[in-house]
Amino acid sequence: MTGKLLDMFHRGDYTSCVQEAEQALATATDSSLRSEVLELLFHAYVELDLYDRAHDVAYRLFSADPSNEKVVNIATLSALLNHDAYLLRQIAPQVENKALQETIVCATKSIVEYIFPMPYTLGLCWWRSLQGQLAPCWMAVSAVRDKDYAKGLQIAETVLKNTPNSFPFYWIVLVCSVNLGRQDVFNQLCERGIGLHPDYWRLYLYKGIVSCSQGDYTQAQELFREAQHRNPQAGETWLRYGACLYEQARYDDAVRAYKAALRIFRDLGTPVRYGAMIETVAQLIPAQTRRLRLPRSLLVLWYRLLWMPLILRYVKNVKNIVDTVEHNFGVRYEIEYPRTKRWF
Numbered sequence: 001m002t003g004k005l006l007d008m009f010h011r012g013d014y015t016s017c018v019q020e021a022e023q024a025l026a027t028a029t030d031s032s033l034r035s036e037v038l039e040l041l042f043h044a045y046v047e048l049d050l051y052d053r054a055h056d057v058a059y060r061l062f063s064a065d066p067s068n069e070k071v072v073n074i075a076t077l078s079a080l081l082n083h084d085a086y087l088l089r090q091i092a093p094q095v096e097n098k099a100l101q102e103t104i105v106c107a108t109k110s111i112v113e114y115i116f117p118m119p120y121t122l123g124l125c126w127w128r129s130l131q132g133q134l135a136p137c138w139m140a141v142s143a144v145r146d147k148d149y150a151k152g153l154q155i156a157e158t159v160l161k162n163t164p165n166s167f168p169f170y171w172i173v174l175v176c177s178v179n180l181g182r183q184d185v186f187n188q189l190c191e192r193g194i195g196l197h198p199d200y201w202r203l204y205l206y207k208g209i210v211s212c213s214q215g216d217y218t219q220a221q222e223l224f225r226e227a228q229h230r231n232p233q234a235g236e237t238w239l240r241y242g243a244c245l246y247e248q249a250r251y252d253d254a255v256r257a258y259k260a261a262l263r264i265f266r267d268l269g270t271p272v273r274y275g276a277m278i279e280t281v282a283q284l285i286p287a288q289t290r291r292l293r294l295p296r297s298l299l300v301l302w303y304r305l306l307w308m309p310l311i312l313r314y315v316k317n318v319k320n321i322v323d324t325v326e327h328n329f330g331v332r333y334e335i336e337y338p339r340t341k342r343w344f
Helices: 002-009 014-027 029-045 050-062 069-081 086-093 098-112 117-128 134-145 150-164 168-180 183-194 201-213 215-232 235-247 250-269 270-293 298-328
Strands: none
Touching: 002 014, 002 029, 002 050, 014 150, 029 050, 029 069, 050 069, 050 086, 069 086, 069 098, 086 298, 098 134, 098 298, 134 150, 134 168, 150 168, 168 183, 168 201, 183 201, 183 270, 201 215, 201 235, 235 250, 235 270, 250 270, 270 298
16 A cells, blocks of 8 residues: 555655545554555645645654654654644654754744745755655755755755656755756756656746746746646645736736635644745735735735734744744744845
8 A cells, every 4th residue: 555655656646645545544453554654644745735734644643653753853844834832842852863953943043034935945845855865855955055056956956867756856956046047957857857747736836936037927827827737725836826927017817816825825724824824915915006006005004904913923833933942952043023024
C-alpha cells in the first residue's frame, strides 16, 4: 500500500494520494503502517495547501509516537507554520537536532518580520525535505537566507537535475534565478519538471510568477489558471492571479480574484489564515481604490476598522510563538508591527 502511495506522491498526484491514504487508514490496524500512511498524508495535505488538515494529522502523529525524531520534526514545523504555540511548547524540550533548532529560530524570525507566504520560504521546503533531501535543502535555504543566491542556485540546480521530483528546490531556483537575472535557468528546469510531473500545480504557479515579472501577462494568466485547475483550494494561485490582473489595470477582475483568495484563506482552520488574509487585503485595497475611484484613505480606514480583531488575533498568536521559542532556545526577538510588510 505505501509503495502505491509513494508512487502517487512522487508523481505529484496529491489528490489521489490523499484519497488512497484516507481509505488505507480506515482499514489499517498495524501501528507502524498507520504511521507511514499518516506521514504521507501529512505531506500530501501540505502540497495541496490544506494546512489545517495537515496540522490535524501532525497532532495524530505526535500523540501516537512523541519520541519518534521524524514525527517530532513534522510536528515542530507544523506548529510553526500554523502558529500553534500550545503544540510547540509540548515539542520544544524534545528537539535535540541542531539543524532543526536553527530552523525553528529562523522560521520564527520570518514570522516576526511578517514574510508571507512563510510556507514557501521555509516551512514547505523543510517539510518536503523530510522525504529525503534534508542536507542539501538546509544548505540551499541557508544560502538564500544569507542572500548568497549563486550558491543556492548551484545547490538546487544540481539536486533537480538528478531528482526532478524534489519540488521545494524549484522555489529555491526561482528565488535565486530572479535575483541573479537568470530566469532562463528556472524556465529550463521548470519545463522539464512539468514534462515529468504534469499534475504538480506549484510548477505552473512558479512559472506564472516568472512570466508575470517579465511582463508576459497573457502567459502568466494561462499558467495561473492551470495551477487553479489542478488545485482549486490553493489561495496563493488566486492571490498571484489577482496581482497579474492588477498590473494590466483590470481592476474589476483583480478584485474578484483577491476575494476568491480571501474566501479560501478564511476557510483554513488554523491561525496561518490570519497572515494570509491580511496580506490579501493589503493587495485588495489598491484594486478596490482604482475600481471604485475612491480616496485610498477611506478604504484603508474601513478595512482597518473591519479587520482589527483579526489583526489582534494574528499578533497574539505571533507573540505566543515568539515567547515559546525565546524560552526554549535562548534567543531574543525584537517585535515591531508591522515590519517588512505594510498592514493596509
